[in-house]
Amino acid sequence: MSAADIKRKEKLIQRIFLVVAFSSLFSLFLIALFIFVEGLPMIWKVGLKDFLLSTRWSPTKGHFGIFAMIVSSFWVTIGALLFGGPLGLMCSIFLVEFSSARMRAVIKPALELLAGIPSVVYGFLGVVYLVPLVRDYLGGPGLSLLTSCIILGIMILPTVISISVDSLVAVPDSYREAAFSLGATRWQTTHMVTLHAAKSGIITALVLGMGRAVGETMAVIMIAGNALKIPLSPLDPIRTLTSNIALEMGYASGLHRQALFATGIVLFFFVMALNMIATLFARRKVLK
Amino acid sequence: MSAKTVVIEARDVSLRVGEKKILERINLEIRRNEIFGIMGPAGSGKTSFLKLVNHTFRAAGMALEGALYVLGEDVLGEDVNPTPLRRKVSMVFATPVVLPMSIFENLVYGLKIQGIRDKHTLREAAERGLKAAILWEEVRDRLHKPAQKLSGGQQQRLCIARAMALSPEILLLDEPTSGLDPISTFRIEEALKELKRHHAIVLVSNNTKQIARVSDRCAFFLMGELIETGKTAQVFTVPKEKKTDDYIAGRFG
Numbered sequence: 438m439s440a441a442d443i444k445r446k447e448k449l450i451q452r453i454f455l456v457v458a459f460s461s462l463f464s465l466f467l468i469a470l471f472i473f474v475e476g477l478p479m480i481w482k483v484g485l486k487d488f489l490l491s492t493r494w495s496p497t498k499g500h501f502g503i504f505a506m507i508v509s510s511f512w513v514t515i516g517a518l519l520f521g522g523p524l525g526l527m528c529s530i531f532l533v534e535f536s537s538a539r540m541r542a543v544i545k546p547a548l549e550l551l552a553g554i555p556s557v558v559y560g561f562l563g564v565v566y567l568v569p570l571v572r573d574y575l576g577g578p579g580l581s582l583l584t585s586c587i588i589l590g591i592m593i594l595p596t597v598i599s600i601s602v603d604s605l606v607a608v609p610d611s612y613r614e615a616a617f618s619l620g621a622t623r624w625q626t627t628h629m630v631t632l633h634a635a636k637s638g639i640i641t642a643l644v645l646g647m648g649r650a651v652g653e654t655m656a657v658i659m660i661a662g663n664a665l666k667i668p669l670s671p672l673d674p675i676r677t678l679t680s681n682i683a684l685e686m687g688y689a690s691g692l693h694r695q696a697l698f699a700t701g702i703v704l705f706f707f708v709m710a711l712n713m714i715a716t717l718f719a720r721r722k723v724l725k
Numbered sequence: 726m727s728a729k730t731v732v733i734e735a736r737d738v739s740l741r742v743g744e745k746k747i748l749e750r751i752n753l754e755i756r757r758n759e760i761f762g763i764m765g766p767a768g769s770g771k772t773s774f775l776k777l778v779n780h781t782f783r784a785a786g787m788a789l790e791g792a793l794y795v796l797g798e799d800v801l802g803e804d805v806n807p808t809p810l811r812r813k814v815s816m817v818f819a820t821p822v823v824l825p826m827s828i829f830e831n832l833v834y835g836l837k838i839q840g841i842r843d844k845h846t847l848r849e850a851a852e853r854g855l856k857a858a859i860l861w862e863e864v865r866d867r868l869h870k871p872a873q874k875l876s877g878g879q880q881q882r883l884c885i886a887r888a889m890a891l892s893p894e895i896l897l898l899d900e901p902t903s904g905l906d907p908i909s910t911f912r913i914e915e916a917l918k919e920l921k922r923h924h925a926i927v928l929v930s931n932n933t934k935q936i937a938r939v940s941d942r943c944a945f946f947l948m949g950e951l952i953e954t955g956k957t958a959q960v961f962t963v964p965k966e967k968k969t970d971d972y973i974a975g976r977f978g
C-alpha cells in the first residue's frame with residue numbers, strides 16, 4: 438500500500454466514526470423532537486399552569502394536572518439519595534482507602550453485578566420482603582414513598598459507588614502522603630484531605646445517582662402504590678412521573694396520550710438539569 | 726544532642742518490589758546541622774529512600790534488607806509506629822500540597838491532630854514555622870485567607886513552614902523547588918541554610934547546581950545504587966567515580 442492509500446484509508450475510517458458519533462447525537466435529537474412535538478400542543482391547550490401546578494389528574498374528565506407526581510418524583514429522588522448516598526460514599530471510602538487489593542477484587546465485581554440486576558427483580562424483592570416489613574412495623578399500606586426510597590437507594594449504589602471510587606482514586610497520592618507526613622492517621626487523612634479533594638467528583642456521583650432514581654420506573658410501579666395525591670408522610674403511597682407514563686400509556690389516546698408525552702417533557706427537563714449540574718461539577722474538577 | 730550527631734544511618738539498605746531492585750546496599754550517614762544533598766537522575770531511588778526514612782514507602786510485595794537507623798531507631802522493622810516517627814521526621818514534596826483550608830489552619834494542622842488545642846501554643850508554632858520558612862513577612866496580615874490563594878513558591882514555603890511548626894528533628898525535602906521560579910527557589914534555599922542551624926536536612930534534587938550551592942555533604946544515586954558520597958566541595962571538584970564526574974558535567978543519559 439502506498440502512503441497515499443494509507444492516508445485515504447485513514448480518512449475513510451475517520452469519516453465512518455464521525456457518522457457513528459453523529460448518529461447517536463442525532464437519535465437523541467430525534468427523541469427530544471418527538472416528545473416535544475407530541476407533548477407541547479397539549480400543554481398549549483391546557484395551559485402550563487394547569488398542567489404543572491394542578492394536582493387533579495383525571496384524563497377521562499379532561500383534567501391533566503401533574504403536580505402531585507412532580508412532588509412525588511422529587512421526594513423519591515431525595516429519599517433515594519438519603520439512603521443510597523451515605524451508604525455508597527462509605528462503601529467507596531472503604532474500597533479506596535481502607536481495603537486491600539484482594540478485597541477490592543471481590544467487592545467491585547459484586548457491585549457491578551448489582552447494576553446488572555433487572556429493575557423488575559428489585560421491585561419483586563421489594564414487594565415480597567420490604568413492603569410487608571414497612572406495613573407491619575411502621576404502618577400504612579406498605580406500598581409507599583419510604584419503601585420506594587429504600588429500594589431506589591440500593592439501585593443507585595452502583596452509579597454512586599463507581600463514580601465516587603473513580604474520583605477518590607484520582608486524588609493524587611501526594612495529598613495523602615502530605616497529610617501522613619504531618620502525622621495524620623489514615624482516617625484523619627481521609628476526612629480532612631482526600632474527601633475534600635474529591636468533592637466535585639463525589640457530588641457528580643450523587644447527582645447522577647439522583648438522575649438514575651428519578652428515571653427508574655418498573656421497580657417504583659411495583660412498590661410505590663401509585664396513588665394520585667401528594668404524599669403527606671413517608672408511609673403514603675405515591676405515583677411518580679415515570680410510573681404515570683408507564684401505567685397509562687397502554688390505553689391512552691388523544692389528549693390523554695399527549696399529556697403523557699408532556700409528562701415526558703417534564704422528566705426530560707428534570708434529568709437534563711441533573712446532568713447539567715453533574716457536568717458542571719465534573720468540569721470544575723478538571724479545571725482544578 | 727550535640728552538633729554532628731548522626732541522625733540517619735543506613736547500613737546495607739536494600740529495597741526490592743517483586744523482582745525489581747529499587748535500592749541496592751545503600752550505606753550513608755546524615756548528621757545534625759548539615760544539609761545532606763541527594764542527587765541522581767529520575768528513577769534512581771531518591772524518593773524511595775526518603776520514604777523509607779519516614780516510613781511511608783508502601784508497595785505490595787516489597788522486601789527490605791539491612792538497617793536504617795533514624796534517631797537511633799531502626800525503622801525498617803514491621804513494628805515501627807509511623808505516626809510519632811513522622812512527627813520527628815517531616816517530609817516536603819515536589820508539588821506543594823497545601824490543604825484546602827486557611828494558611829493558619831494549614832500551619833497548625835499537624836499539631837491539632839495531635840490534640841493540641843491551646844490557642845497560644847498554636848499561634849506560636851505557626852509563627853515559628855513561618856519565620857523558619859522566611860514567609861512570615863509576606864503573609865503575617867492574611868493568615869486566615871485560603872492557603873490555595875498563595876503563589877506556587879509561597880505554597881512550597883508554607884509546606885516547609887507547616888513541617889517546621891511541628892518542630893521536627895529532621896526535615897526531608899523531595900525536589901522542593903522543581904516546579905518553582907528562580908526567585909522562589911532562592912528564597913527556599915536561604916530558608917534551608919537557616920534551618921540547618923537547628924535541624925538535619927536532607928535535600929533531594931535532580932538539579933546538581935542546587936546541591937552544589939546549598940549542601941554540605943552529598944550523595945549520588947544511580948539506578949538504586951549509591952555511587953559516591955562525601956563532602957560536597959570534594960564531590961564536585963575531585964569526584965572519586967567517573968560516573969559522578971559524568972553526571973555532574975551533564976554527560977549522562
Ligand SMILES: Nc1ncnc2c1ncn2[C@@H]1O[C@H](COP(=O)(O)OP(=O)(O)O)[C@@H](O)[C@H]1O
Pocket residue numbers: 742745747765766767768769770771772773774783784
Ligand atoms: N511503590 C512502588 N512500587 C513499585 N516500584 C516503585 C514504587 N515506588 C517507586 N518505584 C520504582 O522505584 C524506582 C525508583 O523510584 P524513585 O524512588 O521515585 O526514584 P527518584 O525519586 O530517584 O526519581 C523507579 O523505577 C520506580 O518505578
Ligand SMILES: [Mg+2]
Pocket residue numbers: 768771772773899
Ligand atoms: Mg523522586
